[in-house]
Amino acid sequence: MTLIIDNLQHIQKSIQMACQRAGREVSDVTIIAVTKQVSTERAIEALNAGLSHLGENRPEGLLEKHETIENRATWHYIGSMQTRKVRKVIDQIDYLHSLDRISLAEEINKRVNHTVNCFVQVNVSGEESKHGLTPEEVPTFIEQLSNYPHIRVVGLMTMAPNTEDKELIRSVFKKLKKLQLEIASKGYEYAPCTELSMGMSNDYEIAIEEGATFVRIGTALVGSERRDSNEGER
Template sequence: MDVKDNLKAINEEIEAVTAHPPTVIAVTKYVTIDRAQEAYDAGLRHFGENRIEGFLEKKAALPQDATFHFIGSLQTRKVKEVINEVDYLHSLDRQSLADEIEKRAVHTIRCFVQVNVAGEDSKHGFAPEEVMSFVEGLKDFEKIEVVGLMTMAPHIEDQTQLRTYFAELKRLQQKIAALGQLNAPCTELSMGMSNDYLSAISEGSTFIRIGTKLVG
Protein backbone atom coordinates (compact mmCIF):
# COMPACT_ATOMS: atom_id res chain seq x y z
CA MET A 1 0.00 0.00 0.00
CA ASP A 2 1.09 3.55 -0.49
CA VAL A 3 1.86 5.81 2.45
CA LYS A 4 -1.27 7.90 1.97
CA ASP A 5 -3.51 4.84 2.43
CA ASN A 6 -1.49 3.67 5.43
CA LEU A 7 -1.72 7.09 7.04
CA LYS A 8 -5.47 7.27 6.45
CA ALA A 9 -5.95 3.90 8.16
CA ILE A 10 -3.77 4.92 11.11
CA ASN A 11 -5.57 8.24 11.53
CA GLU A 12 -8.94 6.48 11.54
CA GLU A 13 -7.74 4.17 14.32
CA ILE A 14 -6.42 7.13 16.30
CA GLU A 15 -9.68 9.07 15.95
CA ALA A 16 -11.53 6.09 17.43
CA VAL A 17 -9.56 6.27 20.70
CA THR A 18 -8.87 9.97 21.29
CA ALA A 19 -10.09 13.48 20.56
CA HIS A 20 -6.49 14.70 20.94
CA PRO A 21 -4.46 13.01 18.21
CA PRO A 22 -0.70 12.82 18.74
CA THR A 23 1.96 13.97 16.31
CA VAL A 24 2.82 11.09 13.96
CA ILE A 25 6.55 10.69 13.32
CA ALA A 26 7.31 8.71 10.18
CA VAL A 27 10.26 6.50 11.07
CA THR A 28 12.10 6.34 7.75
CA LYS A 29 15.31 4.64 8.91
CA TYR A 30 14.79 1.52 6.76
CA VAL A 31 13.42 3.16 3.63
CA THR A 32 14.72 5.15 0.67
CA ILE A 33 14.66 8.89 0.24
CA ASP A 34 11.94 8.40 -2.40
CA ARG A 35 9.76 6.59 0.14
CA ALA A 36 10.37 9.38 2.65
CA GLN A 37 9.36 11.89 -0.01
CA GLU A 38 6.18 9.88 -0.56
CA ALA A 39 5.45 10.24 3.16
CA TYR A 40 6.02 13.99 2.87
CA ASP A 41 3.70 14.15 -0.14
CA ALA A 42 1.05 12.29 1.89
CA GLY A 43 1.07 15.20 4.34
CA LEU A 44 3.54 14.01 6.98
CA ARG A 45 5.96 16.61 8.27
CA HIS A 46 7.72 14.79 11.13
CA PHE A 47 10.47 12.27 10.34
CA GLY A 48 12.53 10.04 12.60
CA GLU A 49 15.98 8.59 11.95
CA ASN A 50 18.32 6.65 14.23
CA ARG A 51 21.61 6.83 12.30
CA ILE A 52 23.52 10.03 11.67
CA GLU A 53 24.19 9.28 7.99
CA GLY A 54 20.55 8.54 7.23
CA PHE A 55 19.41 11.51 9.27
CA LEU A 56 21.62 13.98 7.38
CA GLU A 57 20.74 12.44 3.98
CA LYS A 58 16.99 12.63 4.54
CA LYS A 59 17.17 16.12 6.01
CA ALA A 60 19.12 17.36 2.99
CA ALA A 61 16.68 15.72 0.55
CA LEU A 62 13.31 16.68 2.01
CA PRO A 63 11.75 20.17 1.94
CA GLN A 64 12.81 22.64 4.60
CA ASP A 65 9.51 22.58 6.48
CA ALA A 66 10.08 18.95 7.50
CA THR A 67 10.80 18.46 11.21
CA PHE A 68 13.53 15.96 12.06
CA HIS A 69 13.66 13.76 15.14
CA PHE A 70 16.81 11.85 16.07
CA ILE A 71 15.41 8.75 17.74
CA GLY A 72 18.44 6.47 18.04
CA SER A 73 21.10 6.15 20.68
CA LEU A 74 23.61 8.97 20.14
CA GLN A 75 27.26 8.31 20.90
CA THR A 76 28.89 11.14 22.84
CA ARG A 77 31.75 11.43 20.34
CA LYS A 78 29.25 11.83 17.48
CA VAL A 79 27.24 14.68 19.04
CA LYS A 80 29.16 17.39 17.19
CA GLU A 81 28.28 15.84 13.81
CA VAL A 82 24.52 16.07 14.14
CA ILE A 83 23.22 17.96 17.16
CA ASN A 84 22.75 21.34 15.47
CA GLU A 85 20.68 19.72 12.71
CA VAL A 86 18.26 18.10 15.14
CA ASP A 87 14.76 19.48 15.81
CA TYR A 88 14.05 16.95 18.57
CA LEU A 89 16.32 14.43 20.28
CA HIS A 90 14.39 11.46 21.69
CA SER A 91 17.30 9.68 23.36
CA LEU A 92 18.82 11.80 26.13
CA ASP A 93 19.85 8.82 28.25
CA ARG A 94 22.95 9.75 30.29
CA GLN A 95 24.77 12.64 31.91
CA SER A 96 27.78 12.49 29.59
CA LEU A 97 25.48 13.03 26.59
CA ALA A 98 23.86 16.04 28.25
CA ASP A 99 27.30 17.51 28.98
CA GLU A 100 28.39 17.08 25.38
CA ILE A 101 25.19 18.63 24.00
CA GLU A 102 25.66 21.62 26.29
CA LYS A 103 29.21 21.98 24.96
CA ARG A 104 28.46 21.52 21.24
CA ALA A 105 24.99 22.98 20.62
CA VAL A 106 24.70 26.49 19.22
CA HIS A 107 20.99 26.77 20.09
CA THR A 108 18.59 25.14 22.53
CA ILE A 109 17.93 21.48 21.73
CA ARG A 110 14.48 20.07 22.47
CA CYS A 111 15.10 16.77 24.20
CA PHE A 112 13.12 13.81 25.43
CA VAL A 113 14.70 12.00 28.38
CA GLN A 114 14.73 8.29 27.61
CA VAL A 115 13.26 6.11 30.36
CA ASN A 116 13.58 2.32 30.51
CA VAL A 117 10.23 1.75 32.21
CA ALA A 118 10.35 -2.04 31.91
CA GLY A 119 13.95 -2.35 33.09
CA GLU A 120 15.00 -4.31 30.00
CA ASP A 121 18.73 -5.04 29.75
CA SER A 122 18.59 -4.58 25.98
CA LYS A 123 17.24 -1.01 26.17
CA HIS A 124 18.93 2.30 26.92
CA GLY A 125 17.50 4.86 29.28
CA PHE A 126 17.20 5.86 32.91
CA ALA A 127 15.38 3.75 35.46
CA PRO A 128 12.19 5.61 36.48
CA GLU A 129 13.57 6.39 39.95
CA GLU A 130 16.64 8.11 38.41
CA VAL A 131 14.82 10.55 36.16
CA MET A 132 13.83 13.28 38.63
CA SER A 133 17.35 13.84 39.95
CA PHE A 134 18.79 13.79 36.42
CA VAL A 135 16.36 16.46 35.22
CA GLU A 136 16.90 18.61 38.32
CA GLY A 137 20.65 18.40 37.67
CA LEU A 138 20.08 20.03 34.25
CA LYS A 139 18.55 23.21 35.67
CA ASP A 140 21.55 25.38 34.76
CA PHE A 141 21.99 23.91 31.28
CA GLU A 142 21.29 26.58 28.67
CA LYS A 143 21.28 24.36 25.57
CA ILE A 144 18.89 21.61 26.76
CA GLU A 145 15.13 21.89 27.04
CA VAL A 146 13.47 18.77 28.42
CA VAL A 147 10.24 18.84 26.45
CA GLY A 148 9.15 15.40 27.62
CA LEU A 149 9.92 11.75 28.25
CA MET A 150 10.39 8.88 25.81
CA THR A 151 10.17 5.13 26.24
CA MET A 152 10.32 1.99 24.13
CA ALA A 153 7.98 -0.55 25.67
CA PRO A 154 8.73 -4.29 25.52
CA HIS A 155 7.70 -6.03 22.31
CA ILE A 156 4.82 -8.00 23.81
CA GLU A 157 1.24 -8.70 22.77
CA ASP A 158 -0.34 -8.01 26.17
CA GLN A 159 -1.80 -4.53 25.66
CA THR A 160 -2.96 -4.33 29.29
CA GLN A 161 0.62 -4.79 30.48
CA LEU A 162 1.86 -2.28 27.91
CA ARG A 163 -0.62 0.29 29.19
CA THR A 164 0.80 -0.05 32.71
CA TYR A 165 4.24 0.91 31.36
CA PHE A 166 2.84 3.87 29.44
CA ALA A 167 0.78 4.98 32.46
CA GLU A 168 3.93 4.93 34.60
CA LEU A 169 5.70 7.22 32.14
CA LYS A 170 2.70 9.57 32.17
CA ARG A 171 2.83 9.82 35.97
CA LEU A 172 6.55 10.55 35.84
CA GLN A 173 6.04 13.21 33.16
CA GLN A 174 3.46 14.95 35.34
CA LYS A 175 5.79 14.90 38.36
CA ILE A 176 8.59 16.53 36.38
CA ALA A 177 6.24 19.10 34.87
CA ALA A 178 5.10 19.98 38.40
CA LEU A 179 8.67 20.94 39.33
CA GLY A 180 8.21 24.12 37.32
CA GLN A 181 11.83 23.98 36.14
CA LEU A 182 12.27 26.56 33.41
CA ASN A 183 14.26 24.34 31.04
CA ALA A 184 12.10 21.28 31.71
CA PRO A 185 8.45 21.99 30.88
CA CYS A 186 8.11 18.24 30.22
CA THR A 187 4.67 18.45 28.64
CA GLU A 188 5.20 15.77 25.98
CA LEU A 189 5.31 11.97 25.84
CA SER A 190 7.07 10.11 23.02
CA MET A 191 5.70 6.58 23.29
CA GLY A 192 4.06 4.12 20.95
CA MET A 193 5.31 2.37 17.84
CA SER A 194 3.72 0.26 15.09
CA ASN A 195 2.64 -2.53 17.45
CA ASP A 196 1.45 -0.53 20.47
CA TYR A 197 0.61 3.05 19.51
CA LEU A 198 -3.09 2.80 20.34
CA SER A 199 -2.29 1.69 23.89
CA ALA A 200 0.23 4.51 24.17
CA ILE A 201 -2.28 7.08 22.94
CA SER A 202 -4.84 5.84 25.45
CA GLU A 203 -2.33 6.69 28.20
CA GLY A 204 -1.56 10.17 26.90
CA SER A 205 1.14 9.88 24.25
CA THR A 206 1.68 13.09 22.27
CA PHE A 207 4.25 11.76 19.77
CA ILE A 208 4.09 8.28 18.20
CA ARG A 209 6.94 6.81 16.16
CA ILE A 210 5.59 4.70 13.29
CA GLY A 211 7.82 2.90 10.82
CA THR A 212 6.69 -0.50 9.53
CA LYS A 213 2.96 0.19 9.52
CA LEU A 214 3.36 3.54 7.80
CA VAL A 215 6.29 3.47 5.38
CA GLY A 216 7.32 -0.21 5.49
Protein backbone atom coordinates in the same frame (compact mmCIF):
# COMPACT_ATOMS: atom_id res chain seq x y z
CA MET B 1 2.98 7.11 -2.57
CA THR B 2 -0.35 5.26 -2.63
CA LEU B 3 1.05 2.86 -0.02
CA ILE B 4 1.81 5.69 2.39
CA ILE B 5 -1.49 7.47 1.78
CA ASP B 6 -3.45 4.27 2.40
CA ASN B 7 -1.44 3.48 5.53
CA LEU B 8 -1.77 7.04 6.80
CA GLN B 9 -5.52 7.02 6.38
CA HIS B 10 -5.76 3.78 8.36
CA ILE B 11 -3.47 5.10 11.10
CA GLN B 12 -5.31 8.41 11.34
CA LYS B 13 -8.59 6.54 11.75
CA SER B 14 -7.05 4.38 14.49
CA ILE B 15 -5.68 7.46 16.23
CA GLN B 16 -9.07 9.14 16.07
CA MET B 17 -10.74 6.14 17.70
CA ALA B 18 -8.05 5.90 20.38
CA CYS B 19 -8.47 9.59 21.16
CA GLN B 20 -12.24 9.15 21.40
CA ARG B 21 -11.80 6.30 23.87
CA ALA B 22 -9.47 8.44 25.96
CA GLY B 23 -11.46 11.66 25.68
CA ARG B 24 -8.61 13.44 23.91
CA GLU B 25 -8.30 15.71 20.89
CA VAL B 26 -6.71 14.22 17.77
CA SER B 27 -4.70 17.43 17.40
CA ASP B 28 -2.84 16.52 20.62
CA VAL B 29 -1.08 13.63 18.85
CA THR B 30 1.82 14.09 16.41
CA ILE B 31 2.84 11.30 14.06
CA ILE B 32 6.57 10.86 13.52
CA ALA B 33 7.19 8.95 10.30
CA VAL B 34 10.22 6.81 11.10
CA THR B 35 12.10 6.56 7.83
CA LYS B 36 15.19 4.66 8.96
CA GLN B 37 14.31 1.59 6.87
CA VAL B 38 13.43 3.46 3.69
CA SER B 39 15.12 5.62 1.09
CA THR B 40 15.22 9.39 0.83
CA GLU B 41 12.71 9.07 -2.01
CA ARG B 42 10.25 7.24 0.25
CA ALA B 43 10.75 9.88 2.95
CA ILE B 44 9.88 12.57 0.42
CA GLU B 45 6.74 10.60 -0.46
CA ALA B 46 5.79 10.75 3.22
CA LEU B 47 6.15 14.52 3.18
CA ASN B 48 4.10 14.76 0.00
CA ALA B 49 1.39 12.68 1.69
CA GLY B 50 1.03 15.41 4.30
CA LEU B 51 3.39 14.27 7.05
CA SER B 52 5.95 16.75 8.36
CA HIS B 53 7.84 14.96 11.15
CA LEU B 54 10.56 12.46 10.22
CA GLY B 55 12.52 10.21 12.58
CA GLU B 56 15.94 8.59 12.14
CA ASN B 57 18.03 6.49 14.54
CA ARG B 58 21.51 6.72 12.96
CA PRO B 59 23.61 9.77 12.08
CA GLU B 60 24.35 8.47 8.59
CA GLY B 61 20.70 7.96 7.73
CA LEU B 62 19.69 11.34 9.08
CA LEU B 63 22.45 13.24 7.31
CA GLU B 64 21.78 11.48 4.01
CA LYS B 65 18.11 12.45 4.03
CA HIS B 66 18.68 15.89 5.52
CA GLU B 67 21.00 16.77 2.64
CA THR B 68 18.09 16.50 0.22
CA ILE B 69 15.07 17.34 2.35
CA GLU B 70 16.64 19.96 4.61
CA ASN B 71 14.06 22.02 6.49
CA ARG B 72 11.01 20.67 4.69
CA ALA B 73 10.72 18.32 7.68
CA THR B 74 10.87 18.56 11.44
CA TRP B 75 13.69 16.16 12.34
CA HIS B 76 13.63 13.72 15.24
CA TYR B 77 16.62 11.64 16.32
CA ILE B 78 15.11 8.60 18.00
CA GLY B 79 18.03 6.23 18.48
CA SER B 80 20.64 6.07 21.21
CA MET B 81 23.22 8.74 20.43
CA GLN B 82 26.91 8.14 20.92
CA THR B 83 28.63 11.13 22.50
CA ARG B 84 31.33 11.17 19.83
CA LYS B 85 28.71 11.56 17.08
CA VAL B 86 26.82 14.48 18.61
CA ARG B 87 28.69 17.12 16.60
CA LYS B 88 27.70 15.45 13.31
CA VAL B 89 23.95 15.73 13.73
CA ILE B 90 22.96 17.95 16.61
CA ASP B 91 22.47 21.09 14.52
CA GLN B 92 20.40 19.16 11.99
CA ILE B 93 17.72 17.96 14.41
CA ASP B 94 14.78 19.58 16.16
CA TYR B 95 14.10 16.85 18.73
CA LEU B 96 16.27 14.28 20.48
CA HIS B 97 14.33 11.35 21.96
CA SER B 98 17.18 9.63 23.79
CA LEU B 99 18.79 11.89 26.39
CA ASP B 100 19.88 9.50 29.14
CA ARG B 101 23.21 10.61 30.63
CA ILE B 102 25.02 13.75 31.74
CA SER B 103 28.00 13.17 29.44
CA LEU B 104 25.61 13.38 26.48
CA ALA B 105 24.02 16.57 27.84
CA GLU B 106 27.47 18.13 28.24
CA GLU B 107 28.46 17.30 24.67
CA ILE B 108 25.18 18.59 23.24
CA ASN B 109 25.44 21.84 25.17
CA LYS B 110 29.01 22.31 23.93
CA ARG B 111 28.33 21.58 20.27
CA VAL B 112 24.87 22.94 19.50
CA ASN B 113 23.99 26.36 18.05
CA HIS B 114 20.35 26.32 19.14
CA THR B 115 18.15 25.03 21.94
CA VAL B 116 17.42 21.33 21.43
CA ASN B 117 14.06 19.92 22.44
CA CYS B 118 14.92 16.74 24.33
CA PHE B 119 13.01 13.76 25.62
CA VAL B 120 14.61 12.00 28.55
CA GLN B 121 14.64 8.29 27.75
CA VAL B 122 13.26 6.09 30.53
CA ASN B 123 13.59 2.31 30.66
CA VAL B 124 10.28 1.75 32.41
CA SER B 125 10.15 -1.99 31.67
CA GLY B 126 13.62 -2.63 33.07
CA GLU B 127 14.69 -4.73 30.08
CA GLU B 128 18.45 -5.09 29.73
CA SER B 129 18.18 -4.67 25.97
CA LYS B 130 16.78 -1.16 26.30
CA HIS B 131 18.58 2.11 26.94
CA GLY B 132 17.40 4.74 29.37
CA LEU B 133 17.24 5.76 32.99
CA THR B 134 15.24 3.93 35.61
CA PRO B 135 12.13 5.85 36.66
CA GLU B 136 13.73 6.46 40.06
CA GLU B 137 16.74 8.18 38.45
CA VAL B 138 14.72 10.62 36.36
CA PRO B 139 13.89 13.41 38.89
CA THR B 140 17.51 13.90 39.96
CA PHE B 141 18.75 13.67 36.37
CA ILE B 142 16.36 16.39 35.24
CA GLU B 143 17.41 18.61 38.13
CA GLN B 144 21.01 18.29 36.92
CA LEU B 145 20.03 19.38 33.42
CA SER B 146 19.44 22.92 34.69
CA ASN B 147 23.19 23.41 34.15
CA TYR B 148 22.89 23.09 30.36
CA PRO B 149 21.11 26.11 28.83
CA HIS B 150 20.90 24.67 25.30
CA ILE B 151 18.81 21.70 26.49
CA ARG B 152 15.05 21.94 26.94
CA VAL B 153 13.35 18.88 28.37
CA VAL B 154 10.02 18.79 26.56
CA GLY B 155 9.04 15.37 27.83
CA LEU B 156 9.81 11.73 28.49
CA MET B 157 10.26 8.81 26.08
CA THR B 158 10.02 5.05 26.49
CA MET B 159 9.62 1.82 24.55
CA ALA B 160 7.25 -0.86 25.77
CA PRO B 161 8.21 -4.56 25.59
CA ASN B 162 7.69 -6.24 22.22
CA THR B 163 4.92 -8.51 23.45
CA GLU B 164 1.32 -9.48 22.80
CA ASP B 165 0.52 -8.75 26.47
CA LYS B 166 -1.47 -5.53 26.09
CA GLU B 167 -1.87 -5.03 29.82
CA LEU B 168 1.89 -5.16 30.31
CA ILE B 169 2.33 -2.62 27.52
CA ARG B 170 -0.36 -0.42 29.07
CA SER B 171 1.27 -0.58 32.50
CA VAL B 172 4.56 0.72 31.05
CA PHE B 173 2.83 3.66 29.40
CA LYS B 174 0.82 4.42 32.54
CA LYS B 175 4.01 4.60 34.61
CA LEU B 176 5.64 7.00 32.18
CA LYS B 177 2.56 9.25 32.19
CA LYS B 178 2.59 9.35 35.99
CA LEU B 179 6.29 10.26 35.97
CA GLN B 180 5.75 12.95 33.34
CA LEU B 181 3.06 14.59 35.47
CA GLU B 182 5.37 14.46 38.47
CA ILE B 183 8.14 16.29 36.62
CA ALA B 184 5.77 18.79 34.99
CA SER B 185 4.34 19.72 38.40
CA LYS B 186 7.74 21.04 39.48
CA GLY B 187 7.42 23.98 37.08
CA TYR B 188 10.98 23.96 35.76
CA GLU B 189 11.33 26.57 33.02
CA TYR B 190 14.02 24.51 31.27
CA ALA B 191 12.03 21.29 31.65
CA PRO B 192 8.29 21.85 31.09
CA CYS B 193 7.97 18.09 30.41
CA THR B 194 4.54 18.33 28.84
CA GLU B 195 5.09 15.70 26.13
CA LEU B 196 5.22 11.91 25.97
CA SER B 197 7.04 10.08 23.16
CA MET B 198 5.72 6.53 23.29
CA GLY B 199 3.98 4.12 20.99
CA MET B 200 5.19 2.47 17.80
CA SER B 201 3.71 0.52 14.91
CA ASN B 202 2.30 -2.27 17.09
CA ASP B 203 1.20 -0.37 20.21
CA TYR B 204 0.51 3.28 19.32
CA GLU B 205 -3.22 3.02 20.05
CA ILE B 206 -2.55 1.90 23.63
CA ALA B 207 0.05 4.65 23.98
CA ILE B 208 -2.43 7.29 22.87
CA GLU B 209 -5.03 6.00 25.30
CA GLU B 210 -2.43 6.46 28.05
CA GLY B 211 -1.37 9.97 27.05
CA ALA B 212 1.19 9.82 24.20
CA THR B 213 1.62 13.12 22.35
CA PHE B 214 4.23 11.83 19.87
CA VAL B 215 3.99 8.37 18.30
CA ARG B 216 6.89 6.91 16.32
CA ILE B 217 5.55 4.85 13.41
CA GLY B 218 7.77 3.26 10.78
CA THR B 219 6.88 0.05 9.00
CA ALA B 220 3.12 0.40 9.46
CA LEU B 221 3.30 3.81 7.78
CA VAL B 222 6.15 3.98 5.27
CA GLY B 223 6.93 0.29 4.90
CA SER B 224 10.43 -1.16 4.82
CA GLU B 225 13.02 -1.30 2.05
CA ARG B 226 15.79 -2.95 4.04
CA ARG B 227 16.42 -5.00 7.14
CA ASP B 228 17.46 -2.96 10.16
CA SER B 229 17.37 -2.84 13.94
CA ASN B 230 14.19 -1.73 15.68
CA GLU B 231 15.75 0.76 18.03
CA GLY B 232 13.28 3.56 18.70
CA GLU B 233 10.55 2.16 16.46
CA ARG B 234 8.94 -1.08 15.36
